[in-house]
Amino acid sequence: MRIFDGFGQRISLAMAGKKSPWGGGSDDGGTGDTPGGSQGGGDKPKGPRNPWLPPGGTSDDGRRAPNIEDIFKSRGPEGPRRSGGGGGPGGPNFRFPQRPGGKSWFPLAVVAIVGVGLLATSVHLVAPQEEGVVKTLGNYTRKMEPGLNFSAPFPIETVDVEDVEGVRSVRIPGNNNQAKLILTGDQNLVDLSYIVRWNIKDLANYKFRVVDPIETVNEAAEAAMRAAVAETQLDETFSGQGRAAIEMDVRERMQRTLDGYQAGVRVLGVEIEKADPPAQVVDAFRDVQVAEQNADAARNQAQGYAQQVLAQAEGEAEAFDKVYAQYRLAPEVTRQRLYYETMERVLSQTDKTIVETDNVTPYLPLPEIRRRSQQPVTTVTAPEGQ
Known part of the structure; x- marks a missing residue:
């Protein structure tokens, strides 16, 4: 506002015919003033140069009264314009470097950039x-x-x-804490989590046959797993052999489904990470498992005892057959030997006394006496003061 107020004052002075604050008038009270600010015809004007006039070699050397057009022509939108020639890079007088022939490098630079992009x-x-x-x-x-x-x-x-050769994997369910309940063939529920590994078999089909190949693999895996578990008993899903059969079945089912979709995917393998009962019945299920393990242990123990007794009986029967073969060759000798062996086996397990001379009491409790002599003697000490 101050700038425009100054402009107004200068314009009013010029219109009133008073002396310009920039000079251009005569020292004798204004006689001989001309519109160009000169004195006495061709004499050189006195006073400072008008700053609002553009530079250049004018006849009055720029010393004349300003007008409104000169003021606004000399000011740009951001302040007074700089006098002189070209400015810095990007200024109003910036020019692109020229080739030796005088032509600009700009068209060649554009062609080179476009060529590099195309290449x-x-x-x-x-x-x-x-x-x-x-x-x-x-x-x-x-x-x-x-x-x-x-x-x-x-x-x-x-x-x-x-x-196309890198192995990709998908985990179902994506969150380990999320339950994935599947119905088994014996109407039980099992919580399964598994990993499917796959890669690209046909890139064109993978790109253009299905909208979302990864989602297609997930859905095919879930459908195949539910179909395979529905044909399996609950106990088989917990055993190693049963899991291996389920994994092979799921892989084959998935490959058939994806080939029917022409998804361009090759299923490399399926791995069951977890097979547990539902969290709501896990305690009862563990009790059942413990009872089954105890029953299996007792069953195995009984089978072991039966096999031991059977082996012993078979050994005794074989030994009897050998003795009978010897008895047929020499009956009296074999009978006497069997008698001695039997008496030895029976008497070795009982207390006995053998008396072979006369004038001796027929019965002496020698084993009982020997047993009492081997027992420790207990000493009873009476308390003091009695």
Whole structure:
């Protein structure tokens, strides 16, 4: 506002015919003033130069009264314009460097940038474990094998490169704390979590046959697992052999389903991480398992005892057969030997006294006396004061 107030004062002074504050008038009271601010015709005007006039070699050397056009022409939107020639880089007088012939480098720079961009979108290096698919104006046209490949520049042709040999895995359910209850063949529920490993078999089908390949793999895995467990008993899902059979069955079912969808996916394997009863009945289920384990232990113990008794009986029968064969060869000798062996076996387990001379009491309790002599003697001490 102060700037414009100053402009108004200067304009009013000029219109009133008073002496300009920038000079341009005569020292004798204003006689001989001309619109250009000169005195006496061709004499050189006196006073300071008018700052509002543009630079240049005018006849009056810029010393004349200002007018409103000069004031606004000399000011830009951000302040007074700088006098002189070209400014710094990007200024109003900036010029692109020129070639030796006087022409600009700018067209060649644009052509070089465009050429580099076209070359970058036309050359493709595909790794050994990768494959690429080429789309021409959005439509699939061909594959790219590993190595150096070429295509039309973008946007005529676009190339998508994927790792087709890397193993990818999906965990079901995604959260380990989340329960995945599946109904078994004997109408029980089992909480299963498993991992499916897969890779890309056909990149073109993988890209263009299904909307979301990863979601398709998840849904196929869940459907195959439910179908396989529905044909299995609960106990088989907890055993190692039963789990292996379920994993193989799920893998085969998944591959058939994905091949029917032409999803371009190869199922490498299925691994069951956890197979537990539902959390609500886990305590009762553990009690049942403990009881079954105890029953199995008792059953195994009984079978072991039966096998031991049977082996002993078979051994005795075989020994009797051998004795009978000897008895048929020499009956008297074999009978006497059997008598001695039997008496030895019986008498070795009982207390006995053998008396072979006369004038001796027929019965002497020698074993009882010997047993009493071997027992420790107990000494009873009477308390003091009695």
